[in-house]
Amino acid sequence: MAIDADPDTSAAPEPTQAPKPDLVMRLWRGDASGGRFMEFRVAPQEGEVVLDVVHRIQATEAPDLAVRWNCKAGKCGSCSAEINGRPALMCMTRMSTLPTDQPVTVSPMRAFPVMRDLVTDVSYNYEVAKLIPAFTPGPRDPDGLYRMAQVDIDRGQEFRKCIECFLCQNVCHVIRDHEENKPRYAGPRFFVRLAELEMHPLDTLDRRDYIHEVMGISYCNITKCCTEVCPEDIHITDNAIIPLKERVVDSRYDPVAWLGRKLTGRPPRTKASEARKHTGAAHAQSAAASGAGEAAKAPPAPGSGA
Amino acid sequence: MTGTERHDFDVVVVGAGGAGLRAAIEARQAGARTALVCKSLLGKAHTVMAEGGVAAALGSVWPEDNWEVHFRDTMRGGKMLNNWRMAQIHAQEAPDRVLELEEWGALFDRTEDGRILQRDFGGHRYARLAHVGDRTGLEMIRALQQRAVSIGIDVFMECKVVRLLQDPSGAVNGAVGFWRETGGFVTFGAKAVVLATGGLGKAWKFTTNSWECTGDGMALALWAGADLIDMEAIQFHPTGMVWPPSARGLLVTEGVRGDGGVLKNRDGERFMFNYISPFFAAETAATIEEGDHWYTNKADYRRPPELLPRDEVARAINTEVKAGRGSPHGGVYLDIASRRTPEEIRRLLPSMYKQFKELADVDITTTPMEVGPTCHYAMGGIRVEADTEATTIEGLFAAGEAAGGMHGSNRLGGNSLSDLIVFGRRAGLGASERALGMTAASPLSETQIADATRHAMTYFDNEGPDGPYAVHRDLQETMQALVGIIRTESELLEAREKLGELAERASRCAVEGNIQFNPGWHLALDLESMLAVSNCTTLSALERRESRGGHTREDYPGFNPAFENVNMITRLVGGAYTVTQEPKPQMPSELAKLFAEEAH
Numbered sequence: 001m002a003i004d005a006d007p008d009t010s011a012a013p014e015p016t017q018a019p020k021p022d023l024v025m026r027l028w029r030g031d032a033s034g035g036r037f038m039e040f041r042v043a044p045q046e047g048e049v050v051l052d053v054v055h056r057i058q059a060t061e062a063p064d065l066a067v068r069w070n071c072k073a074g075k076c077g078s079c080s081a082e083i084n085g086r087p088a089l090m091c092m093t094r095m096s097t098l099p100t101d102q103p104v105t106v107s108p109m110r111a112f113p114v115m116r117d118l119v120t121d122v123s124y125n126y127e128v129a130k131l132i133p134a135f136t137p138g139p140r141d142p143d144g145l146y147r148m149a150q151v152d153i154d155r156g157q158e159f160r161k162c163i164e165c166f167l168c169q170n171v172c173h174v175i176r177d178h179e180e181n182k183p184r185y186a187g188p189r190f191f192v193r194l195a196e197l198e199m200h201p202l203d204t205l206d207r208r209d210y211i212h213e214v215m216g217i218s219y220c221n222i223t224k225c226c227t228e229v230c231p232e233d234i235h236i237t238d239n240a241i242i243p244l245k246e247r248v249v250d251s252r253y254d255p256v257a258w259l260g261r262k263l264t265g266r267p268p269r270t271k272a273s274e275a276r277k278h279t280g281a282a283h284a285q286s287a288a289a290s291g292a293g294e295a296a297k298a299p300p301a302p303g304s305g306a
Numbered sequence: 307m308t309g310t311e312r313h314d315f316d317v318v319v320v321g322a323g324g325a326g327l328r329a330a331i332e333a334r335q336a337g338a339r340t341a342l343v344c345k346s347l348l349g350k351a352h353t354v355m356a357e358g359g360v361a362a363a364l365g366s367v368w369p370e371d372n373w374e375v376h377f378r379d380t381m382r383g384g385k386m387l388n389n390w391r392m393a394q395i396h397a398q399e400a401p402d403r404v405l406e407l408e409e410w411g412a413l414f415d416r417t418e419d420g421r422i423l424q425r426d427f428g429g430h431r432y433a434r435l436a437h438v439g440d441r442t443g444l445e446m447i448r449a450l451q452q453r454a455v456s457i458g459i460d461v462f463m464e465c466k467v468v469r470l471l472q473d474p475s476g477a478v479n480g481a482v483g484f485w486r487e488t489g490g491f492v493t494f495g496a497k498a499v500v501l502a503t504g505g506l507g508k509a510w511k512f513t514t515n516s517w518e519c520t521g522d523g524m525a526l527a528l529w530a531g532a533d534l535i536d537m538e539a540i541q542f543h544p545t546g547m548v549w550p551p552s553a554r555g556l557l558v559t560e561g562v563r564g565d566g567g568v569l570k571n572r573d574g575e576r577f578m579f580n581y582i583s584p585f586f587a588a589e590t591a592a593t594i595e596e597g598d599h600w601y602t603n604k605a606d607y608r609r610p611p612e613l614l615p616r617d618e619v620a621r622a623i624n625t626e627v628k629a630g631r632g633s634p635h636g637g638v639y640l641d642i643a644s645r646r647t648p649e650e651i652r653r654l655l656p657s658m659y660k661q662f663k664e665l666a667d668v669d670i671t672t673t674p675m676e677v678g679p680t681c682h683y684a685m686g687g688i689r690v691e692a693d694t695e696a697t698t699i700e701g702l703f704a705a706g707e708a709a710g711g712m713h714g715s716n717r718l719g720g721n722s723l724s725d726l727i728v729f730g731r732r733a734g735l736g737a738s739e740r741a742l743g744m745t746a747a748s749p750l751s752e753t754q755i756a757d758a759t760r761h762a763m764t765y766f767d768n769e770g771p772d773g774p775y776a777v778h779r780d781l782q783e784t785m786q787a788l789v790g791i792i793r794t795e796s797e798l799l800e801a802r803e804k805l806g807e808l809a810e811r812a813s814r815c816a817v818e819g820n821i822q823f824n825p826g827w828h829l830a831l832d833l834e835s836m837l838a839v840s841n842c843t844t845l846s847a848l849e850r851r852e853s854r855g856g857h858t859r860e861d862y863p864g865f866n867p868a869f870e871n872v873n874m875i876t877r878l879v880g881g882a883y884t885v886t887q888e889p890k891p892q893m894p895s896e897l898a899k900l901f902a903e904e905a906h
Contacts, residue, residue: 031822047550049665059775063826064819068347071516073556073661075444076350092664115487116823126348126463134456135411146408147420153413157438160413160445164349200411 023095024103025053027065031116038062039103044095050106051079051090054118066117074231077165081118082107087167087229109170125166128186132193133210137202152201159196159240161232162189168226168236174219185216188226188236195240198247212248217241310482310491310759315341315460316741317734318481318496320467320523323351324443324726325706325733326502327450328403330459332734333500338741341494342459343483345466345518349451352504352516353726356443357559357657359425359435360727361720362400366421368432368604373397375431378900380721383429383615384685384714385585385855386870386901387536390893391692392712396721396728403727404436412449414438426564427719429615431589432604433564435720440559440657446723465492467522468831469758470499470530470702473748477700478530480750482758486828489821491759495750497741498701500733501527501688505707506843509836510681511786512555514543520832521839523708527688528838532699534876535710537839538846539685541717541856542791544619546680548637553665555680558640558658560719562675563612565654566601567642569623570674571631577638578611581622586614617716617855620679624791627678637678643671679791684839685717685856686710686846689875694736695729701740705733711873715855765830770816774830777812781836784808789844794860798848805844809837845885846874 022041029038040057051069058065070076072091079090084098084105098104112120140146168188174181186194194211197203211217226236234240317333319326322344333340344351363376377397381388404422408414414436415423424433438445454461464486471480471493480495503523507515524534545558563569571577582590590611591597597610612619623638633639642651648671652659655670662668662675687710688697695703706726713721765774788801812834817827852866853859872887 045551047666048552052552058825059779063773063775063817064824066823066825069517070346070350071352071355073355073516074664075441075657076346076354076516078347078350094665119487119823121487122347126461129452129455132452135452137409137411145405145421148413148416149420150416153416156413157415160438160448161441162448163354163444197411200413202408 023053023100025057026103026105027054027057027062027118028107029062029065029117030114032114035114035117037105037107044100048095049091050081050083050093050095050098050104053095053104054090054106066115066119068119075163077163077231080109080165080167080170082109087170089165089167089231092231109166111170111172111176112166122166124182125164125169125187125189128190129193131186131214132190132197133205133207135197135200135203136205138204146202148201155239156196156200158234159192161234162192163232164189165231167229167231168192171225171229173221173223173225181216181219184214185219188220188241190215191217191220191244192234192236192240195244198244208248211244217244217248220245310493310755312493312495313341314495314747315339316496317341317498317500317737318343318494319500319502319734319737320344320481320526321351321502321504321706321708322346322348322451322461323353323502323504323706324446324450324723325504325708325730326351326500327447327454328727328730329500329502329703329705329734329737331450331454331457332731333738333741334454334457334459336735336738336742338738340459340738341462341496342454343462343465343467343481343494345464345486345522347463348461349447351447352519353447353723354444355514355516355557356446356723357440357557358427358561358564359437359442359720360400360404360446360723361427361430361434361718362404362436362724363397363432363434364401364404364422364424364436366417367424371432371434373401374900376400376434377897379430380718381714381901382585383718383721384716385865386714387539387854387873387890388714389692389711389891390897391891392729393714394897395692395732396712396725399728400724403724403731407446407449407727410449410453412438412445414445425561426601426609426613427560428563428613428619429718430720435561435564437561439653440561440655442723446727462492466828466831467526468762469754470526471750471754471758472530472699473751475700476531477748478702479748481526482755484762487823489824489827491762493750493755495747496701497744497747498703498737500695500737501697501702501704501708502706502730502733503708505684506836506839507681507683508832509781509785509840510790511782512546513681514546514555514557515681520835521684522832522835523704524684524687524842525835525838527697527699527702527704528842528876528878530699530702531878532697532702533689534687534842535689535873536686536715536846537684537710537842537876538850538857538874539710539713539715539855540681540843541616541683541685542620542679543682544616544623544679545640545675545677546682547661547666548633548676548678549635550666556661556665557680557682558675558677559655560616562640562642562655562658565642566645567612567640568610568645569612569619570639570641571626572633573631575631576612577626577631578614578619578622581618581625582611582614583618586618590614615716615718616682617858620791621858623677624679632678633676635676637676639674640677641674643673648672681786683707683717683722684710685713685715686843686874693732694739695733696736703733703737705729715857762831765815765817765827766821768814768816770814772811772815774812774815774817774826774833777808777815778829778833778836780811781805781808781833781840785840785843789840789847792858792860793847795848798844801844802841802848805837805841812837841883842876842885845883846876849874849885849887
């Protein structure tokens with residue numbers, strides 16, 4: 001699926017005199033009833049990102065070209081699309097990292113219904129968000145403050161970097177090609193959210209049964225596609241999903257988490273000790289090296305997912 | 307367009323950034339049936355781009371800090387043009403609003419003893435900004451968004467409001483908008499409307515602002531007959547990216563300087579020491595050595611001039627570049643690489659590290675950044691009553707960047723996020739009090755609804771010759787060149803002339819395609835707002851014949867005492883933009899005495 005451009009080799013030297021040849025952009029245009037790729041030739045400009053080129057086409061040749069964007073700085077997560085088949089933010093994908101000897105293809109995210117052109121209907125995500133049991137803090141200290149050690153919130157802060165671009169949802173096999181799974185599956189973005197709540201030092205709710213029964217975490221077969229596309233480099237699989245699976249398995253049977261524990265020799269843990277453990281380990285940015293990472297390499301659970 | 311989709315609420319909040327979310331939460335908690343209408347997806351508003359932090363005198367790092375010091379810093383930063391009562395409320399209530407965000411799940415960086423960590427920023431006497439690395443705005447909007455969802459507020463996403471509706475007395479009783487996806491119109495009946503639509507930076511070419519910052523709320527208020535205040539006060543943030551061209555204007559957080567970063571010119575000189583104005587001389591370090599000691603010892607040393615308020619720093623950078631001492635791409639150098647270890651830089655400024663690495667191929671842990679001024683913030687906006695955020699029109703409230711007065715002629719970094727939650731809450735309270743005190747909403751005018759929808763559709767019948775993109779580009783060029791960081795009468799008059807021509811072209815601009823998710827049409831409608839606020843800014847800038855804060859007149863350098871105590875009020879009278887000078891509210895003597903004692 002993905003075409004991996006190597007930034008090192010594709011950083012072409014700047015030609016000094018001869019004008020650069022035109023780029024060919026292939027943009028998907030259409031709506032819910034169907035559509036097709038349309039080609040546009042544009043002159044490349046220094047330092048541009050894909051969204052710049054799309055905007056230039058919009059301002060000249062295709063004024064009604066629909067594209068969703070806000071900040072153009074990688075902070076709002078609005079301009080998610082599939083660039084040469086690879087899910088990414090248009091505003092953070094530099095043209096110089098893409099092969100120039102072939103057209104650059106931009107299509108809408110595939111897991112969501114098309115509204116128009118590059119804009120998709122991501123309302124599924126907003127519906128799931130409403131189902132998340134809210135943060136429920138305990139009482140404040142007598143002086144009216146909450147006290148939390150930095151080490152206990154490092155992991156939560158990693159999760160809260162999420163810009164809700166929904167690229168992780170877009171690539172998740174459970175829903176990418178299985179629309180029918182959406183009603184019973186929250187998806188990686190919301191496992192990150194749930195993990196954040198479960199590991200929040202002030203939170204008092206126990207969401208484990210809910211995560212299993214309503215959020216459908218057992219559908220995830222930890223192929224790590226979500227982690228690979230996360231523009232914020234959140235270790236979704238290792239730091240959020242696998243620990244959640246481990247917690248749920250206290251009262252439930254999930255073969256993947258079970259295998260993970262077999263491989264690492266870890267006993268099941270209580271919520272309190274889980275919070276301590278996962279936040280305590282948070283300093284290791286390459287947390288993939290932990291036992292959880294080992295579990296991720298295990299073969300997918302039989303009968304799960306696509 | 308009869309039979310449009312119709313919804314009735316007690317309170318309708320327009321805009322879902324920090325101020326709109328906070329207003330909606332407050333109104334909902336007060337028991338009002340509340341709608342939140344936003345033209346982007348929920349959680350994407352410009353607030354997510356705020357980086358450095360939220361200013362609040364929590365005193366967790368420097369116990370000496372308190373609301374009076376924060377109030378004083380805010381007033382002096384605004385060159386005393388601030389509405390004193392707003393500045394007082396803001397300084398007093400910001401700590402509670404920040405602590406409340408923790409109750410809704412926000413995770414601010416911590417001190418050693420587990421309290422909220424605070425960082426240094428320009429113009430703040432003590433380290434005062436609660437933060438999360440350099441992504442504080444995202445943290446704030448997420449906490450508010452999740453709270454809003456958990457209490458069941460009705461959200462209308464990707465729905466743009468085009469006109470307010472008013473009863474025969476002039477009181478606002480609703481709004482007309484359209485769904486961006488389908489182009490279908492939607493009417494809201496309301497007992498009170500809160501405008502929290504943010505800023506207007508998209509009228510300038512180089513700006514930190516996101517797509518949606520087109521002055522919508524200010525224009526809606528203006529068209530409804532409300533007053534705007536001090537529209538000349540536009541903040542040019544000193545440090546925006548200058549290279550590559552496509553990233554020009556993108557924000558580089560003041561946190562870089564707060565965490566020790568320094569500004570240098572082409573010759574490697576820390577030039578800010580040459581630009582310490584008499585107004586701030588008493589509280590600013592005179593030597594590099596003194597400034598460097600300040601980061602760890604605020605009792606015995608004064609802060610370095612890199613942390614002067616933004617208007618001072620932006621003008622200095624502008625002068626250095628014009629004098630030929632700039633960097634290769636027309637900025638100056640912002641150097642954190644020689645001041646902090648790579649590990650510290652990546653921990654304190656992760657977004658900046660990523661932004662420069664990915665967009666400019668620059669590693670800020672080894673290489674100085676190239677930065678220059680960029681249009682960032684409107685201090686001016688809709689005129690509001692300090693305690694309730696009521697505008698000059700019945701039933702209409704405003705908060706956040708869309709409202710004016712709080713920041714005077716220049717806003718201190720970190721005071722925006724705190725403004726959003728302090729006054730967002732008060733606007734929600736003010737609106738819900740009005741709504742819950744009314745027995746019934748006044749009937750909507752079908753004529754007004756029909757006029758609004760018919761007007762919005764005219765662009766599809768227009769024949770041009772221009773399209774909206776060309777008009778927008780020319781508007782941005784005009785405002786950048788003629789109503790920029792340094793202004794002069796002849797250029798402002800030229801701008802006024804050009805804005806008239808642009809309005810003419812915009813009204814005739816042609817939109818291609820159909821009404822479904824059509825960005826050309828959306829831009830044509832946004833242009834109406836941008837042109838309205840650009841006119842107000844230009845007119846106010848002409849009238850304020852002095853230099854104060856973000857408003858710098860080449861032909862009238864320095865303060866003029868005659869303008870010290872007046873606000874510039876712009877309004878529409880018989881379809882024409884007008885500006886009048888009106889007396890600024892005077893602060894009571896117990897607050898005034900805070901300014902009598904000389905600066906530290």
